[in-house]
Amino acid sequence: MGDLMTERLALHPISVDEAEQMAAGRPDADARWEPGFPTEGDVSVAKRFLEHCAATGDPQPFGPYVIRRRSDHRAIGGMGFHGPPDEHGSVTIGYGLVPSAQGKGYASEALRALLPFARDQGVTSVKGDADHDNTAPQHVVTAAGMRQVGEDERVKYYAISWSR
Template sequence: MTDMGGDQIEEAVAGCAALLRAAAGRDWDGVRAGRLEWSCRRTAEHIASDLIAYAGQLAGRAGTAYVPFDITVDEGTGDGGVVDVIGTTGALLAAAVRTTPREVRAFHPYPFRSANREGFAAMGVAEVLLHTHDIAEGLGLAYEPPAELCARVLTTIFPHVRPEPDAPWSTLLWATGRGDLPGREPLTEWRWNNNLVIDTERLTLQGVTPAAAADLHAGGTGGFEWIEGGPFGGTRDAAGMIVSAYEQGVHRPEWGMFVLVRREDGQAVGGMGFHGAPDEEGRAEVGYDLAENARGRGYATEALQALSEQALSRDDVKVLFAAIDRDNAPSQRVIARAGFTRVSEDLEQVAYELHGVDGSLRLYARES
């Protein structure tokens, strides 16, 4: 798996610079950038401002707010000079992404108050691609970035958006209110979506993006450093469910899959998550597994307690379910320690008859 990183930032910036240099000398100040209220000149300066801001967040390890600084372009700077500033700030963000450890997160408000290096890289690339499009539209120029670059942005920070087959650029434009797609209503409001991370004493539960899920399902690492023997088969199967949900446009990141990463060494020890968003009655199902070498240390219990508390604190969740094989005594002990109790035999029978639940499984529940 190739993470969204410095190479992608440089690729996006190079494409932006090539287009803007070809348009140097045109009326950047007097022309609006596409659907924006800004001029093309102001939009170009904004690209540089975003890139340096993201670099500052990562380099400064900002934890609770934006680092309070901005960038200005010297008075009298020509169009070519603005392009130079974009190139320089892009190089700084690429360097910050490359030198930031994977586990580091820095403040960004949407939607879970933080992002890792891959998230900042994807946001930086998105800013470059989209605002280059805005400028090109204002100046009447043709612009279409590489499809793979657009697809990586979508799978990293737009996991809630159903991809359009063979049209990632059109999908990205639609997802940001800049274009139309057949059969979809235009968007007037949008946000990208960095992955959710839940902290426990010894672990971080890190939300898995569709890009990481696809790699895990295909036999890769998903960008994680796994303990020997990991990931277990159930984690790869669950990753496949995430990919399927993403392709159907029904994936909701906070109801997806999390990889359990040890704080002490940054190694991934297992997977945990939901089988989908809660139903109309506020019910959601959880599942989990650990690499064999990580079992017997309480990791699953610790993670399940944190994940359950996170879910049950929401108004739209009333009960969590788990289906455990009758012969899997260790997993039954985990689910019990995490506050789940076995449902009555009558309810279990209804689940078997009406919902097709495998009769070899025992059902456990935890209510809000």
């Protein structure tokens, strides 16, 4: 599977080798990481990806992606699916960026590429959530076309759906 390209970004499906580097926090000689990458969240995602690959195989295209700037090819964060679609065709997404890449519209741009890709893969809905006091991801998901569909005392829930 190839990269998903946007105007400024490449969403690169993580390989086992890349996940091992991220989990260890040590890039190989060819890796280009923005300072602060991988974040604690990226390390956690890489470890879960490796566990999934060992147990059931590579989940792509419904796995994690490294977000790279096309201008310098540096890894600035990650975005991806928490797993394959459930019995209703729904997936959950998550993302994170290094601090120096935040506030530049990268997350919304990446999500605007990932949503139609999910739809093209037969997904019927994409879900995400954000804590009430964490407004940045709320702006990201709404900028990409997701709508708030609920909330509880801690979290706001967002989704976008398509018919088959």
